[in-house]
Amino acid sequence: MQNIIEMRNITKQFPGIKANDSVNFELRKGEIHALLGENGAGKSTLMSILFGIYLPTSGQIFKNGSPISIESPNDANEFGIGMVHQHFKLVEVFTILDNIIMGVEPNKAGFIKRNQAKKEIKELCKLYDLSVDLDSRVQDVSVNMQQRTEILKMLYRHNDILIFDEPTAVLTPQEIEQLMNTMMYLKKEGKSIIFITHKLDEIMQVCDRVTVLRRGKVIGTVETKNTTKEDLSRMMVGRDVIFNIEKKPQQLGDVVLEVNNLTVVSERTKKNVVDNVSFRVRQGEIVCIAGVDGNGQSELGLVLSGLIKANDGQIILDNNDVTHKSIRFRNDNGMSHIPEDRHKHGLILDDSLANNLALKKYHLNPFQKHGFIQKKSIVDLARNLIEGFDVRSGEGYKSKAKNLSGGNQQKAIIAREINKNSSLLLSIQTVRGLDVGAVEFAHNKIIAERDKGKAVLMISFELDEVMNVSDRILVMYEGRIVKNVLTKDIDVEELGLYMAGVKEDIVYPDKLSEPKQKEEANNEKNI
Amino acid sequence: MKKIFNSLLNTIKKTAAFIAKVAKKYFNLFTKEAKKIGQKLYPTWLKIKKSDSTTAILGALLAIVIGLTVGILLMIVINPSGSLIGIGRLLRGFYNEPKGALIGFGEMLAQATPIIFTGLAIAFAFKTGLFNIGASGQFTVGLFVAALIGILGDKLGSFQWIVAVLGGMAGGFLWGFIPGFFKAKYNVHEVITSIMFNYIALYVVNGLLKSPFLKTQVVNGATNRTVAVDQAARTSYGFFDTLLPNSGLDISIFIAIGTAIILYIVLNKTVFGRELKGVGLNRHASKYAGVNENKSIMLSMGISGMIAGLGGALLILAPNVYNLGTPYSIENTIMTQGFDGIPVALLASSNPIGVVFSTLFVSYIKSAGEAMQSAGFVLEIVEIIIAIILYFSAFALIMTQNLGNIKKLFNRFKKKKKDSDETNNLEVKAGEN
Numbered sequence: 001m002q003n004i005i006e007m008r009n010i011t012k013q014f015p016g017i018k019a020n021d022s023v024n025f026e027l028r029k030g031e032i033h034a035l036l037g038e039n040g041a042g043k044s045t046l047m048s049i050l051f052g053i054y055l056p057t058s059g060q061i062f063k064n065g066s067p068i069s070i071e072s073p074n075d076a077n078e079f080g081i082g083m084v085h086q087h088f089k090l091v092e093v094f095t096i097l098d099n100i101i102m103g104v105e106p107n108k109a110g111f112i113k114r115n116q117a118k119k120e121i122k123e124l125c126k127l128y129d130l131s132v133d134l135d136s137r138v139q140d141v142s143v144n145m146q147q148r149t150e151i152l153k154m155l156y157r158h159n160d161i162l163i164f165d166e167p168t169a170v171l172t173p174q175e176i177e178q179l180m181n182t183m184m185y186l187k188k189e190g191k192s193i194i195f196i197t198h199k200l201d202e203i204m205q206v207c208d209r210v211t212v213l214r215r216g217k218v219i220g221t222v223e224t225k226n227t228t229k230e231d232l233s234r235m236m237v238g239r240d241v242i243f244n245i246e247k248k249p250q251q252l253g254d255v256v257l258e259v260n261n262l263t264v265v266s267e268r269t270k271k272n273v274v275d276n277v278s279f280r281v282r283q284g285e286i287v288c289i290a291g292v293d294g295n296g297q298s299e300l301g302l303v304l305s306g307l308i309k310a311n312d313g314q315i316i317l318d319n320n321d322v323t324h325k326s327i328r329f330r331n332d333n334g335m336s337h338i339p340e341d342r343h344k345h346g347l348i349l350d351d352s353l354a355n356n357l358a359l360k361k362y363h364l365n366p367f368q369k370h371g372f373i374q375k376k377s378i379v380d381l382a383r384n385l386i387e388g389f390d391v392r393s394g395e396g397y398k399s400k401a402k403n404l405s406g407g408n409q410q411k412a413i414i415a416r417e418i419n420k421n422s423s424l425l426l427s428i429q430t431v432r433g434l435d436v437g438a439v440e441f442a443h444n445k446i447i448a449e450r451d452k453g454k455a456v457l458m459i460s461f462e463l464d465e466v467m468n469v470s471d472r473i474l475v476m477y478e479g480r481i482v483k484n485v486l487t488k489d490i491d492v493e494e495l496g497l498y499m500a501g502v503k504e505d506i507v508y509p510d511k512l513s514e515p516k517q518k519e520e521a522n523n524e525k526n527i
Numbered sequence: 528m529k530k531i532f533n534s535l536l537n538t539i540k541k542t543a544a545f546i547a548k549v550a551k552k553y554f555n556l557f558t559k560e561a562k563k564i565g566q567k568l569y570p571t572w573l574k575i576k577k578s579d580s581t582t583a584i585l586g587a588l589l590a591i592v593i594g595l596t597v598g599i600l601l602m603i604v605i606n607p608s609g610s611l612i613g614i615g616r617l618l619r620g621f622y623n624e625p626k627g628a629l630i631g632f633g634e635m636l637a638q639a640t641p642i643i644f645t646g647l648a649i650a651f652a653f654k655t656g657l658f659n660i661g662a663s664g665q666f667t668v669g670l671f672v673a674a675l676i677g678i679l680g681d682k683l684g685s686f687q688w689i690v691a692v693l694g695g696m697a698g699g700f701l702w703g704f705i706p707g708f709f710k711a712k713y714n715v716h717e718v719i720t721s722i723m724f725n726y727i728a729l730y731v732v733n734g735l736l737k738s739p740f741l742k743t744q745v746v747n748g749a750t751n752r753t754v755a756v757d758q759a760a761r762t763s764y765g766f767f768d769t770l771l772p773n774s775g776l777d778i779s780i781f782i783a784i785g786t787a788i789i790l791y792i793v794l795n796k797t798v799f800g801r802e803l804k805g806v807g808l809n810r811h812a813s814k815y816a817g818v819n820e821n822k823s824i825m826l827s828m829g830i831s832g833m834i835a836g837l838g839g840a841l842l843i844l845a846p847n848v849y850n851l852g853t854p855y856s857i858e859n860t861i862m863t864q865g866f867d868g869i870p871v872a873l874l875a876s877s878n879p880i881g882v883v884f885s886t887l888f889v890s891y892i893k894s895a896g897e898a899m900q901s902a903g904f905v906l907e908i909v910e911i912i913i914a915i916i917l918y919f920s921a922f923a924l925i926m927t928q929n930l931g932n933i934k935k936l937f938n939r940f941k942k943k944k945k946d947s948d949e950t951n952n953l954e955v956k957a958g959e960n
Contacts, residue, residue, distance in 0.1 A: 307815060328817030337815070345815040348808045355801075359816045368798045 002064070004029040004192050005050070005081075005161055010059035012045050017394040019045040021216040022059070027161065032183060032193045034203040034224075036236055037213035038435040039407020040392050043196050046213070047163050050194075051083045052076040082154030083163040088146050090138045096149050097121065097134040100156050124155050128185050144175045151182065162186065163194045168202060180206050198435050200229040212236050237437035248451055250471050253283030256334070256423050256455035257304075262313035264299050264479075273299045275479035276313070281424065286446065286456040288470030288487075290463070291499050296479035297459045298340055301428040304457075305337045306330050307345070318423055331360050336417040340428040340459075342406075346413045349402035353393055354382035356401045357416050381419075389415035390441070407434050414442055418449060425449055428459040443469050463492055477501045583876040587885065587920055590874070594916030601915075602908065609903035616898040617912070620891040623898030626773070631894060633767065633774020637845070639890035641666070643783040644838025645868025646875070646882040647790055648703075648831045653877040654794055655827040656807025661706060661721025662835040663865025664728030665699040669836025670843045670855060670862075671732045672698035677756030677844055678745050687760040692840050699836015700829045702728060707828025711821035717828060725861050733857050746857070753843075755852025762844045779841040783883070786834060790879040803827050835865065870917045889913055 005027040012020040019042045027033050037043045048054045050061065052070040060067050063079055070076050076083075090099050097114065100121055106113045118134060125131060130148045138146055147167060154162055164183075168176045183193055183206055195207060203210055204224060212219040212235040219235045257280065264274035273296045281287045289297055302308045304315060306327040315323045318334045331337075339345040347356050358378045361367050366377045382397035391411045393399035401409060410432075417425065427446065431439040446469065450456050460466050466473060467487065475483040475498040482504040483490075497503040602617070603610040616623050624631025645662040652659035659665075673695035680687050706720035736746050736753065747754050765778040794800040805813040806823040814820045842864070847853045871889055875881030896909040 305815070326817065326819065327814065328819075331817045339815060344809075344811045346812065348805055348812045350808045351805070359805075359812070362801055363798050363817075371797050371799060373796055373798060373801055 002029050003027065003062075004064060006062040006065075007046070007050065008060050008062065010046065010049060010061075011057045012042075012049060012054060013057040015394050017392075018216050020049070020056070023213070023216070023218050025211055025218070026221070027192050027194060028209075029192055030187060030190050031208040032187055032195055032206055034207040034210040035194055035196045035213065036198075036200075036203065036210055036232060038215075038236055038437050040405035041213040041236075041435075042216040043213055044165065044405075045216075047083065047165060047194065047196065050076070051081060051163060077157055077159070079161075080159045081161045081163070082157060082159030084147065084150040084154070084165060084167055086165045086167075088150055090146060090149060092139040093137060095135055095137055096132050096141070096145075096152075099138055099149055100134075100153050104157060121152060121156060124152060127189070128155065128182060130182060144171060144178075147171070147179070148182075160190065161192050161194070163196070165196045166198070167195075168197060168199060176202070200232055200436070203232065204229060214238060233436050236435065237440075247447055247471075250450070251284045251453070253453055255280045255282050256318060257281040257457060258314075258316040259304070260314040260316070262300075262303065262315065263311050264296075264303050264308065265311045266299075271479075273479050274303060277476075277479070277481055278313075279474055279481060279484065281455045281457050283423070283453045283455050284450055285471045286450050286458060286469055287472045287474060288458045288460055288466045289474050289476050289481075290460065290466045290495060291476035293461045295476050297461075297476050298428075299479075300476070301337075301340055301426065301459050304426055305335065305339070328363075331420075332364070334423040336420045336422040336425045338413055338417050338425070338427040338430055342409055342413055347401045347409060349400070351401060352397065353386070353391070353399045353401055353404070353412060354378050354397035357382045357385050357397070357412060357419075359416060360420060385412075385415040385419055389445075391415060407438050410434055411438065411442075414445060418445055423454060425454055425456045426459075427456065429461065430458060431462075431465060439465075463495065466495070467492060475499055477504070580878065583878065583881070587874055587876070587881070590916055590920035590922070591888065593919045593922075594912065597915050597919075598908075598912035601911065602904065605908075606903050613899050613902040613904050613908075616902055617892065617895045617909075619895060619898070621894040623895055629771055630774045633771035633776040635887075635890050635894045636771075636780050637774060637776045638894070639886045640780050640783050641838045641842045641864045642867045642871060642890065643780075643883055643886045644786070644841070645835050645864050646871035646886050647783075647787055647868075647879055648833075648835035648838070649868045650872040650875060650877040650879055650882050651790055651794070651834060652827060652831040653872060654807060655803040655823070656810070657707075657710070657824065657827055657831070658718050659703065659706075659721055659828060659831045659835075660718050660869070661703065661724045661728075661832070661865070662868050663861045663863075664721070664725035665702040665832035665835035666839040666842075666865050667725075667728045667732055667862050668702040668839070669695035669699035670839030671735070672836075673760075673840030674753050674756065674843045674855060675741075675745065677760035678754060681757050681759070683759075685759060687757060688762065688844065691756070691760050691844055692837065695840025695843075696833045696837045699839065700833040702836065703832015704825055704829035707825040710828065711824040721828075725865065729859070729861055733859070736857055747854070750854070750856070752854040752856040755854060756844055760844055761846045761852060762841060764846065775845065775847045777845055779845065782837075782841065786837070787879040787883050790834075794879065835868075838864065870913060873917060874920050 003026045005025075007023065007025040010020050010023045010025070011018065021042075023042070023046055025035075025046065035043045035047070045054065049056045050070065052072045052075050055071060061070060062068065068079055070079065070081070073083075091102065094102070097118060101112070101114075101117045106116050106120075121134060128151075130152060132145055132148050132152065133141065136145075138149065141149075151162075167179060171179060180202070183195070186193060195203075197203060207224050209221055209223055210227070210232060211221040212232065214236060222231075222235075259280070260278050262274055262277045263272055265271070266273045275296070277300065279287070289300065291297055299308065303310050306322070306325070310323055313323070314321060317330065320333055322330050322333070322335075325333075343349060348359065355362070355378070358367055358381055361381070362373060362378065367374055367381070379397055385391065386393075386397060389411050391404070392408050393404050401412070404412065410430075414430070417427075425446065430446065431442050434442060443465075446456055446458070450471075458465075458470060470487050472484070472486055473490065473495065474481050475485075475495065477499065478501065482501070483498040484505075494503075599610075599614050599617075602613050606613065621631030621635040622628045624634065645666055648662045648665065649659055673691040676683070676691040676694045677687065680690060683690050702724060703721075706715075706717045706724055709715040709720050710717045735741055742748070745753055762777040762779055764776075765781070767774070767776045767778070792800075794804060802813065802818045803823050803826065805816070806818060806820045806827070810820050810824075813823070839862075843853055843855055845853045867889075871882055871885040874885040874889070892913060893909050896906050899908060900906055
């Protein structure tokens with residue numbers, strides 16, 4: 001088959017880092033070609049070069065065998081290259097129709113011919129089985145439909161080379177299925193697709209070939225039908241990845257976190273988003289709160305960390321009642337917290353990596369003396385953490401946090417929180433956006449904390465993580481804990497029933513005295 | 528009808544094409560020259576260690592050069608015959624002072640001092656993520672409180688000056704703190720509240736000065752101005768009355784420079800400053816890290832107001848040229864010092880030390896204003912030039928940050944041309960075969 005796009009010896013040098021190192025990439029006409037790699041392996045950079053956002057330091061791009069030069073997304077568009085970005089590039093207050101035709105409006109003497117555009121787009125929708133409501137504003141429609149809008153934007157511009165940058169990260173399983181179908185349709189119509197993803201299952205399902213990048217270099221290009229998930233992950237990480245983690249038998253200690261009848265009332269809906277929740281976490285165990293997203297787990301995480309206030313109930317950390325204590329008190333007295341939203345809470349993006357790694361420590365000795373910051377101590381801390389947790393960045397501890405790739409940002413947060421050496425590690429959506437290698441790394445670090453006798457409370461929406469890492473599972477449904485069970489005593493199917501609210505063991509009745517007994521009984525069983 | 532429309536369209540098209548052609552020609556000429564200069568400067572640029580501060584300084588210098596050039600071009604267009612004298616006078620700054628350059632220099636410093644304070648106030652707020660546009664109000668309140676103490680507090684004896692200064696700072700703090708409070712507790716944007724507080728300060732102060740008691744004690748009815756503060760409350764000349772006599776300069780310039788240094792240290796070296804800056808960069812992450820972000824916002828605005836208030840206090844307490852004191856005149860216009868602080872803070876990229884220099888530069892240009900009037904320009908030409916410099920300072924910062932990329936772009940153009948020449952040659956050869 002003919003190569004529609006060839007990228008030869010592409011090198012891209014950023015200050016301090018070679019994001020792409022003589023990369024060769026070929027895209028055949030009418031194939032779905034996956035681009036796989038760890039966080040920061042250079043996938044996004046390579047595609048940004050193809051789409052004209054970056055200029056390569058050296059190397060050449062060929063289309064249908066003849067050299068082309070792409071210096072801006074407009075050039076890319078002229079060569080028929082379109083891209084669906086991870087974060088959509090849509091004007092929220094415009095209608096879907098206006099977003100699709102923006103920049104290429106069919107017009108007569110400056111007046112937009114919307115009806116003609118509408119007719120053309122409707123035909124496209126029909127051809128590729130994409131349903132959108134052209135007259136709705138983007139801000140009013142679902143993420144799923146916004147993505148379809150982006151796809152239609154490419155099709156309307158007659159692009160035949162389509163780049164999808166981690167399109168499934170924002171979708172539910174059903175929506176992913178739908179997207180896969182759309183991609184198959186596009187392929188059937190002769191479009192060539194580059195698909196960037198971390199998820200090996202998706203690659204095995206739809207892609208024809210896979211190119212694997214590691215640390216900016218191409219490791220190889222393989223046919224999907226001749227490979228396996230294990231092979232791909234080995235190519236990507238450079239070693240065998242263990243999907244099932246081995247754990248030492250647990251050594252339970254004292255209760256670290258005690259939560260009694262905790263209730264949070266939503267300001268908007270006036271409902272109890274966290275509803276009379278009680279549980280305990282002991283030294284040496286990983287307790288995982290499982291559940292479908294939106295059942296009060298986020299709020300539980302926020303209230304435990306002190307970012308929102310509890311309306312009722314009690315939080316006891318290391319025998320301190322911290323319910324009404326400040327966040328700094330919790331931070332300094334035994335709580336580490338890997339937050340759910342890493343850009344909003346986890347990092348000061350415009351600040352240096354060193355300052356971010358010392359974010360919870362700069363007010364303590366030896367990082368300050370008499371109120372003055374001790375820069376040297378902070379730099380030493382940062383150097384240690386960057387090395388110990390393999391946080392990759394262009395300029396080391398001086399890099400701005402916003403210039404790190406998502407995976408490395410998350411690694412930095414994990415490093416900071418584990419380094420705090422607190423008795424409780426509260427970790428929410430620990431591995432979101434991480435590649436398999438980094439996931440394994442993070443999980444091992446967390447299990448090591450448990451083995452050291454720390455208490456770990458995880459909140460996760462991903463069943464694999466729940467089943468692999470935790471010792472005990474608390475299932476949350478509509479703000480209540482509906483099941484408290486040892487991980488070894490339950491399987492995924494049964495867990496799914498609790499998560500969906502079909503089954504329910506009310507663990508804690510309303511009276512305060514009883515849950516303690518039940519919890520004790522439970523813990524005795526655990527030992 | 529259609530004919531007329533078409534012919535009209537054609538003329539427009541033709542003119543447009545002509546303009547485009549001319550513009551292209553000049554643009555090419557310009558880029559060619561810019562390229563030459565760029566290529567000469569590039570090796571030196573590579574040698575400079577590029578930290579944030581060097582970029583900011585180079586950006587400001589570049590802005591000044593470009594801004595002055597454009598300003599001079601504008602002067603030539605406005606008044607071709609007088610332009611040469613005008614340009615000379617513009618660049619001579621305080622040397623134009625007929626009473627002598629030394630007095631001119633002192634006057635320039637005296638006029639710069641309050642603007643350094645408001646510039647510092649605004650820069651400090653910027654650094655902590657807040658846009659304090661209410662420096663005028665805080666300045667006015669500080670001035671008012673200091674005036675009251677300076678005029679009515681004669682029982683304080685030798686402490687009168689320091690109490691008046693501290694009182695002015697407290698007044699400014701309060702006036703900054705209130706918008707900070709609304710921002711922190713109710714998320715009301717500080718720009719809106721602080722603008723409103725400028726007017727509230729103005730009319731409350733003027734209203735109070737017209738109240739029965741103060742009217743007789745503090746205001747001189749004939750001139751509609753406050754009476755001069757007591758001798759004991761006046762700022763000391765320090766050694767300036769021998770060094771730069773008759774210029775009105777007192778030691779408040781040193782207080783301004785000292786404030787700048789203290790602010791620089793607080794912002795960059797202390798835990799307190801780190802927290803304020805952190806809240807400015809990401810309020811949520813700072814909260815997550817354990818900083819009381821509401822307290823930080825209120826304190827940032829309060830401290831910013833306090834600096835402006837200090838400026839106001841030192842203005843009213845200044846002994847001035849004739850050693851008669853500097854009265855406040857009751858008018859319905861907001862004090863301009865608060866707004867003059869904004870451009871100097873921007874030009875200095877909010878660096879406290881930079882504010883001192885940017886204010887001195889702006890004051891230097893401004894001190895040429897009167898002399899340029901006699902060369903046939905309006906006084907405001909100076910303001911226009913400062914505004915142009917300010918616009919370019921935003922561009923210049925971006926340009927200096929991307930100078931490396933620009934060079935690469937030129938290189939690419941060259942290479943592309945070579946490549947296409949080579950491919951053409953190849954094609955020719957292939958044709959021959």
